[in-house]
Amino acid sequence: MINIFSQLMMEANKSLYGLTIDPQNASKGPVVLGNGDFFIEIPVAFGCAFSDLTLTGANGTALPTAAELIDKGIETGVGSRMCNAIKVASYYLEAGLISKPDMIITSNSCCDSMTTLGILMNGYKPWADVPKFTMDAPHSFDEESYLYFGHQLRNAVTFMETVTGRKMDWDRLREVCVESNKQRQLLLEFQELKKAVPCPTEPDLARQGTEYTTWTSDRVTPTVTAWLEQLVTATEQRVKEGKGIDGVNEKVRFLWQDLAGSWASGTVLARLQKELGAVCLMDYVSYATWTPIDLSSEETMFTSFGKRFLLEDAMNRQALHTADLFCNDILQIVKEFKCDAVIMPAHIGHRDTNSRMKIVRDLCREHGIPCLVLGMDIWDKRYMTPEVVFDRMKTFFEVSGLI
Amino acid sequence: MRSGLKSDIFEKFSALAGSISNSEVEGWKQQGGKVIGYTCSFVPEELFVAAGLMPFRIRATGSLSAGRADDYFEAANICSLVRHCFNKILTGEYEFIDGCVIGGGCDANRHILDNWEKSEARIPFLHRIFFPHSSGILMAQNFRNQLENLKQLLEEHFGLKITDDKLRDAIVLCNEIRDLQKAIYALRKVDNPPITASETIALVVAGYSMPKEAYKADLTQLLEELRGVTVPENKKTVRLMVVGPGHDEPTLCDIIETMGGTVVTDLTCYGGKTLFGSVREADPDPLQALADYQVIDRPLCPKNLDAHPIINREVMDKIKEYRVDGIIGQSYLCCETWGGELFVLQKELKEAGIPMLRIEREYTSDSLGQVQTRVQAFIETISGGLL
Ligand code: SF4
Numbered sequence: 001m002i003n004i005f006s007q008l009m010m011e012a013n014k015s016l017y018g019l020t021i022d023p024q025n026a027s028k029g030p031v032v033l034g035n036g037d038f039f040i041e042i043p044v045a046f047g048c049a050f051s052d053l054t055l056t057g058a059n060g061t062a063l064p065t066a067a068e069l070i071d072k073g074i075e076t077g078v079g080s081r082m083c084n085a086i087k088v089a090s091y092y093l094e095a096g097l098i099s100k101p102d103m104i105i106t107s108n109s110c111c112d113s114m115t116t117l118g119i120l121m122n123g124y125k126p127w128a129d130v131p132k133f134t135m136d137a138p139h140s141f142d143e144e145s146y147l148y149f150g151h152q153l154r155n156a157v158t159f160m161e162t163v164t165g166r167k168m169d170w171d172r173l174r175e176v177c178v179e180s181n182k183q184r185q186l187l188l189e190f191q192e193l194k195k196a197v198p199c200p201t202e203p204d205l206a207r208q209g210t211e212y213t214t215w216t217s218d219r220v221t222p223t224v225t226a227w228l229e230q231l232v233t234a235t236e237q238r239v240k241e242g243k244g245i246d247g248v249n250e251k252v253r254f255l256w257q258d259l260a261g262s263w264a265s266g267t268v269l270a271r272l273q274k275e276l277g278a279v280c281l282m283d284y285v286s287y288a289t290w291t292p293i294d295l296s297s298e299e300t301m302f303t304s305f306g307k308r309f310l311l312e313d314a315m316n317r318q319a320l321h322t323a324d325l326f327c328n329d330i331l332q333i334v335k336e337f338k339c340d341a342v343i344m345p346a347h348i349g350h351r352d353t354n355s356r357m358k359i360v361r362d363l364c365r366e367h368g369i370p371c372l373v374l375g376m377d378i379w380d381k382r383y384m385t386p387e388v389v390f391d392r393m394k395t396f397f398e399v400s401g402l403i
Numbered sequence: 404m405r406s407g408l409k410s411d412i413f414e415k416f417s418a419l420a421g422s423i424s425n426s427e428v429e430g431w432k433q434q435g436g437k438v439i440g441y442t443c444s445f446v447p448e449e450l451f452v453a454a455g456l457m458p459f460r461i462r463a464t465g466s467l468s469a470g471r472a473d474d475y476f477e478a479a480n481i482c483s484l485v486r487h488c489f490n491k492i493l494t495g496e497y498e499f500i501d502g503c504v505i506g507g508g509c510d511a512n513r514h515i516l517d518n519w520e521k522s523e524a525r526i527p528f529l530h531r532i533f534f535p536h537s538s539g540i541l542m543a544q545n546f547r548n549q550l551e552n553l554k555q556l557l558e559e560h561f562g563l564k565i566t567d568d569k570l571r572d573a574i575v576l577c578n579e580i581r582d583l584q585k586a587i588y589a590l591r592k593v594d595n596p597p598i599t600a601s602e603t604i605a606l607v608v609a610g611y612s613m614p615k616e617a618y619k620a621d622l623t624q625l626l627e628e629l630r631g632v633t634v635p636e637n638k639k640t641v642r643l644m645v646v647g648p649g650h651d652e653p654t655l656c657d658i659i660e661t662m663g664g665t666v667v668t669d670l671t672c673y674g675g676k677t678l679f680g681s682v683r684e685a686d687p688d689p690l691q692a693l694a695d696y697q698v699i700d701r702p703l704c705p706k707n708l709d710a711h712p713i714i715n716r717e718v719m720d721k722i723k724e725y726r727v728d729g730i731i732g733q734s735y736l737c738c739e740t741w742g743g744e745l746f747v748l749q750k751e752l753k754e755a756g757i758p759m760l761r762i763e764r765e766y767t768s769d770s771l772g773q774v775q776t777r778v779q780a781f782i783e784t785i786s787g788g789l790l
């Protein structure tokens with residue numbers, strides 16, 4: 001039976017995975033291509049289509065032809081241990097499958113792989129004449145850093161104006177920010193509801209909701225706000241009724257401290273839920289710490305943008321900064337969401353988490369939290385198959401006495 | 404490989420580059436001097452020199468295993484340079500340093516700090532600075548602010564004062580050293596260079612392992628000796644340039660030179676990349692001069708998204724200046740930024756008709772055996788089988 005949650009999931013998925021690899025969409029005006037996150041409110045207000053080539057590559061790994069695409073990425077020669085999402089994106093680029101954008105805006109965003117994709121895009125000969133703008137996301141989170149990055153986003157607007165000959169409509173940007181604030185507030189409310197025991201909704205919804213709201217182009221719209229409102233209302237109802245996820249007898253609540261990946265969510269996490277009652281309460285993308293954009297002046301707006309990008313975007317928060325912030329978040333999530341265990345998938349592309357393994361293991365030991373490090377590839381299921389991941393997690397839960 | 408030149412300075416440099424702690428460090432410490440380690444070429448040594456500290460660039464010379472570091476850094480996914488260096492730290496080979504500044508360039512490198520701070524090898528002064536990922540006035544200001552902060556921390560921790568005048572003197576000294584190194588590099592432009600690649604690596608690595616004034620004196624004398632060398636008669640060789648990260652030990656170059664190639668120059672983190680231009684000497688704000696040099700003038704690291712055109716230009720200029728026949732693009736496995744950079748560079752070189760051999764390798768020299776066959780084939784292809 002299709003319930004409201006399945007419906008919402010389908011809608012978000014359609015929007016997320018329905019994205020074509022071609023960012024050209026004349027109806028959406030000039031195309032800005034990024035190597036990762038930009039700041040979605042800006043292109044939306046500017047009337048631009050924004051496409052994130054990393055996301056395009058990651059989506060490629062969800063296709064039935066994923067293995068072939070990854071292998072083609074390897075054949076391009078872009079480093080044998082590169083993140084596979086980036087390998088696929090490189091293949092798309094090198095094979096000429098991505099139309100020429102009107103401008104390119106790159107930053108180091110949250111990982112070395114994305115930086116590398118930026119190098120490839122900026123150095124791609126057929127796009128030599130495409131105007132380019134680069135930004136430096138600092139690995140620090142304080143007022144000075146927010147100002148610094150906000151200043152660069154402000155300069156990005158000037159760059160877009162110069163390239164297109166259009167002017168930013170500041171009232172429209174405010175409007176978009178109001179909508180955005182509303183949506184982030186709804187995500188926070190949803191997160192609060194999700195803390196209930198048993199977990200009221202499919203955990204994937206939190207991730208899909210976050211991605212739907214924050215990553216895809218043109219999403220800061222009333223359509224997404226309505227989607228989030230429905231999600232919150234339906235979840236509230238569930239919590240009132242004390243119900244958990246349909247068909248799931250919740251026994252273990254765990255934190256999956258990485259991206260869910262293109263295959264893990266549909267296979268491993270669903271199977272764990274169904275067969276073992278092990279529910280993934282939180283992941284690398286969904287952790288909501290949003291604060292509203294301060295709309296009092298242009299300067300406060302851009303400083304807020306800086307803060308959102310550097311500290312509140314969950315992936316940047318986890319990947320860009322210190323081990324201390326990462327560890328505090330783990331403890332906080334475990335406490336707030338009443339998690340019984342921490343799973344560190346340790347995706348091969350994530351040099352940041354792969355550099356913090358001992359710190360996390362020690363932290364969990366010190367706090368008596370069972371912790372499992374997998375060392376998998378979230379985009380290529382040949383590296384560690386879903387069956388192996390399932391078996392290892394099952395054994396871990398058994399040995400830890402959780403099931 | 405060794406050239407024919409018999410020089411005490413060569414002997415000294417090669418001994419310094421072949422170990423971690425050394426007699427120069429010991430001498431410095433015996434006189435009450437302090438040593439400060441650092442990890443990346445964009446951490447400005449001038450700041451340490453101005454503080455009266457001896458800079459020592461962290462490396463993993465002679466490392467055979469990264470066993471203890473592998474608890475901290477996942478071996479399959481983290482570059483071996485980082486793991487082997489951190490292993491040396493954990494095993495106590497860097498006990499002689501009094502503090503360290505981590506250059507947070509890539510995702511692996513920057514976490515040396517987190518791991519070090521939480522390990523038993525922790526030392527009282529550990530700090531990290533970040534190199535901006537793009538070049539511009541704003542970024543240079545940001546980097547300057549980081550340097551200002553580092554300066555204050557050094558002053559507080561070591562109880563000293565780094566005045567602008569001292570900074571300017573340090574800038575002059577480091578520029579002079581760079582000029583001497585450049586002059587020695589330039590000697591390799593001739594057909595049969597008086598100095599081999601291995602000797603050049605030892606020469607630059609020694610510079611990161613001893614007090615600067617003494618190094619300058621040694622370089623001056625060595626340059627004189629080298630200028631007096633009569634180059635033996637020409638032998639046919641393939642002239643190669645090494646591009647990529649790290650490169651603080653000579654095995655790869657030795658393999659190349661044994662196979663009939665001559666490494667005439669490089670653009671690597673220990674060598675050619677550090678010899679770019681000069682820092683402004685009389686700037687009213689010497690910290691800004693240092694920041695501008697690193698961020699705007701010399702962004703030769705692919706972690707900077709604006710670096711590629713400058714790296715490309717440097718490579719192309721050097722190809723002409725040093726009459727390079729082919730490029731060896733070497734990087735460590737799991738090094739993504741250099742992986743991307745070499746990928747783009749290779750395509751451009753191909754268009755320009757310059758052959759490039761791409762090598763992904765581990766830091767330790769014993770992993771290089773398998774590279775030998777590829778190097779040999781590359782050299783044979785370039786020389787048309789005439790070597
Ligand atoms: S390494 Fe992680 S953040 Fe980077 S592109 Fe791959 S999955 Fe995305």
Ligand code: SF4
Nearest residue numbers: 482484509512648738
């Ligand atoms: S070689 Fe690459 S991965 Fe290793 S420390 Fe240097 S930049 Fe980082």
